[in-house]
Amino acid sequence: ENEKQYCLTLNNEVKCENLSNIKLSRLDGHESGHIENIRIEDGRQLEMKTLSLKPLILEISNFLTKEECKHLKEMAIEEGLQSSETHNWDNSNRFILQDKDNDKRLNLEEMKLTLMGGFDVHLNKEDILLMYKEIKIDKDNDEYITQSEMSSFSPKHFERYLNTFLKTHPEKHSRYSRQVWLKPDTSEDEVFNRIINRASTLVDLPVELLKLSDFQVVNYDIKGHYHAHWDSSGLDKAALCCDKVRKNNCRICRYMTIFFYLNDVKDGGGTAFPVANNETVDLGEITKQELYNLNEKCGLPGLKVTAEMGKAIIWYNHFVNQNLGVKKGEKWVANFWIKVTDDKEDDLAKMHKYQQLLSKKKKKKGKDEL
Ligand SMILES: O=C(O)CCC(=O)C(=O)O
Numbered sequence: 001e002n003e004k005q006y007c008l009t010l011n012n013e014v015k016c017e018n019l020s021n022i023k024l025s026r027l028d029g030h031e032s033g034h035i036e037n038i039r040i041e042d043g044r045q046l047e048m049k050t051l052s053l054k055p056l057i058l059e060i061s062n063f064l065t066k067e068e069c070k071h072l073k074e075m076a077i078e079e080g081l082q083s084s085e086t087h088n089w090d091n092s093n094r095f096i097l098q099d100k101d102n103d104k105r106l107n108l109e110e111m112k113l114t115l116m117g118g119f120d121v122h123l124n125k126e127d128i129l130l131m132y133k134e135i136k137i138d139k140d141n142d143e144y145i146t147q148s149e150m151s152s153f154s155p156k157h158f159e160r161y162l163n164t165f166l167k168t169h170p171e172k173h174s175r176y177s178r179q180v181w182l183k184p185d186t187s188e189d190e191v192f193n194r195i196i197n198r199a200s201t202l203v204d205l206p207v208e209l210l211k212l213s214d215f216q217v218v219n220y221d222i223k224g225h226y227h228a229h230w231d232s233s234g235l236d237k238a239a240l241c242c243d244k245v246r247k248n249n250c251r252i253c254r255y256m257t258i259f260f261y262l263n264d265v266k267d268g269g270g271t272a273f274p275v276a277n278n279e280t281v282d283l284g285e286i287t288k289q290e291l292y293n294l295n296e297k298c299g300l301p302g303l304k305v306t307a308e309m310g311k312a313i314i315w316y317n318h319f320v321n322q323n324l325g326v327k328k329g330e331k332w333v334a335n336f337w338i339k340v341t342d343d344k345e346d347d348l349a350k351m352h353k354y355q356q357l358l359s360k361k362k363k364k365k366g367k368d369e370l
Pocket residue numbers: 218226231269270271272321322323333335
């Protein structure tokens with residue numbers, strides 16, 4: 001009866017409810033192409049279009065105004081963008097020899113997987129053969145690397161070579177961009193907070209949840225891209241969500257992604273979902289056909305979304321997505337990754353606490369203004 005109450009903000013209203021009454025809402029899908037009119041807080045009427053049902057992907061053009069896009073870009077520049085690395089090259093603990101067939105040597109395919117895991121690079125056979133030649137590892141030229149051929153090489157040797165190689169082959173990066181985290185929880189920026197509020201209304205999730213989530217602005221230059229990937233980790237792993245444990249083996253728990261395009265790209269720069277609008281997804285096939293590799297596969301088949309300033313797309317995670325690379329101009333986007341762990345009570349407690357903090361701040365501001 002005396003169940004604990006949690007207070008959360010939605011549509012500018014704080015509501016307090018029992019744990020069991022609070023549900024994580026999820027927008028409904030309609031058939032692909034379906035358009036629903038929505039009205040946002042500044043009075044503008046927008047269209048929300050269903051792009052895919054499986055997974056649910058929705059598109060809202062002009063969700064952000066030109067000024068808001070510009071503002072987010074400026075905030076990012078002020079904060080300082082840094083090269084995106086999906087993997088920390090300093091610790092080579094992901095460099096694990098992928099001797100799949102257990103024959104105590106690596107064939108080209110196995111080396112490819114080894115380097116992909118260790119350094120987030122997408123190499124083809126020619127790239128690897130060139131590397132063998134340059135670093136003189138394949139002594140007998142048989143395209144196999146045996147234990148003895150490997151013995152005088154360490155991950156550092158590969159790393160050094162690949163660093164140089166990637167400078168002239170940026171398309172072989174798994175992710176080639178610059179990025180910066182903006183901080184929704186502590187930011188007092190009015191425009192940013194307005195955007196967060198609008199997004200909260202759009203996806204029908206409390207402001208506190210969005211404010212405790214991850215917001216990242218990304219800038220792509222020519223050849224900038226991000227290969228197909230998951231925005232969230234798989235559920236099957238025996239690890240805790242990264243919020244609770246800041247360990248190497250934690251799971252990234254992102255319930256959904258709200259994705260913003262902050263400029264019009266002159267050529268290229270779309271986002272591809274290679275397995276969208278599919279009833280069944282065969283992960284083995286994705287890997288085998290390298291559907292995640294945009295250089296080789298150009299993001300086909302599946303859904304492609306063009307980059308247009310102010311457009312927002314939202315989707316619920318646990319399916320693959322991919323982009324197409326910038327051909328001309330540059331590309332600015334922002335990811336709003338909505339984090340939900342597997343512990344509802346803990347999430348709500350955090351949000352509730354944050355809600356109290358927010359309302360305290362508001363009150364204080366009010367007093368100061370008098
Ligand atoms: O830039 C894009 O189109 C997609 C980027 C993306 O998926 C990501 O940053 O996680």
